[in-house]
Amino acid sequence: MEIWDVIIAGGGSAGLAAALAAARAGARTLLIERQSKLGGMGTNALVHTFCGLYHPDTSRPWAWLNPGVPREIGECMMERTRQTAPDLMGRVYVLRQHPSLFACIADELCAAEPQLTRLSGAEWCGLKPRDNGWQIDLISCCTTQTHQTKSLIDTTGDATGARWLSDDLWIQADPAKLYRPAYVCGLPRVTGNHDENWRLTLGATIVRGIQEHSLPETAAGAAFRDSPFPEEMFVTIDLEAGQAQWDPLDPVKRAGIESVGRHTAMHLWSYLRKHHPDFQHCPPPNLPAHAGIRESARYIGDHTLTGEELEACVRNTDDVALAGWPMEKRENARGPKFRFFDRPEPAGIPAGCLQNARIPGLFFAGRNLSADHEALASVRVMGTCMATGQAAAHLALKHA
């Protein structure tokens, strides 16, 4: 059994930031990830913009919101994509990111940390209290391993540890309200200028395809965005996913949305190749490793961040990170509904959202932190996940 100062389960944007922060502070750190790439939804589900990295006041020049790892990853991405500023989209700043570059940046940053050991293709599959800390079981290449730590950070996005420990430590929204899953794919060699008129024509082409029954109805949920590189676009297909029956923790339901997503993506590709001149040279789409899950289970911490607190830009004495992204609610496949903060100022995320006094030594960050369904619509974005991951590492180090 190996003993670590800090173990982080889940190598998405929150887990990556937590692992870097812990290792840089000198802690012997183990990062466990079931996929081969780090970056979570930002690599494996092809989510392609970093939101929440910048101060929410767009009447002023853009400025980083949270220091440390979120800023460092944002700067690396800007440098490699040759962007000198984020895009101003309506009332928010966003940074276009490339999932392949994000995976490489994550590799390089982790490889530079001698105190950090990273396991890929390793599934965290068990948790027990042990010696005032935790015993972690994982399975990799059909073999099991056991590790021990004083401090554990759960950044799996699914409140995995809480679901093993006790039903009163986690919560999940009503299936009909859960933010919808989506299937994202990359489309290279899309010509044209991609301006507003171009998008209107593209939308009309898709509607016609659905009306003529050449495209499945799920294609109505498709939204196109430019990659940071010329002639590459990403298409995000929001899925109703059976609305009232959707359960992101049910592998059968997940398999269902995977195949609907792929089916829709392939139909869109072949239809647009025939019916839209700017798609005629497009090779088959780059498919994600898995569909994108916006919301599943969350921890119940000492503090549950609410939509009202975010809206009122509440700051607390024990804030450990800042949230600046509006609440972007996606309860159906008809696009987002935004709830903006009252003022162009960030709100605080207190330490209590990342820990629970009943489970000392267990911390949580990213999209499974302690927040209500409304607040999650803001704090689930990758810039904020990085900030809460980094903050969870600092809390874990104090404990270790």
Ligand SMILES: Cc1cc2nc3c(=O)[nH]c(=O)nc-3n(C[C@H](O)[C@H](O)[C@H](O)COP(=O)(O)OP(=O)(O)OC[C@H]3O[C@@H](n4cnc5c(N)ncnc54)[C@H](O)[C@@H]3O)c2cc1C
């Ligand atoms: C379709 C879609 C569009 C989005 N658009 C944007 C956007 O434009 N901008 C933005 O900033 N955010 C966006 N988001 C939100 C954002 O991508 C996620 O909320 C964010 O990436 C969550 O980060 P995380 O680290 O908390 O979790 P994840 O990225 O989900 O990472 C969790 C990691 O844990 C691993 N894991 C889980 N269980 C285990 C286990 N048992 N053992 C080992 N590893 C495990 C997973 O493989 C994964 O890598 C979008 C999300 C979706 C789905």
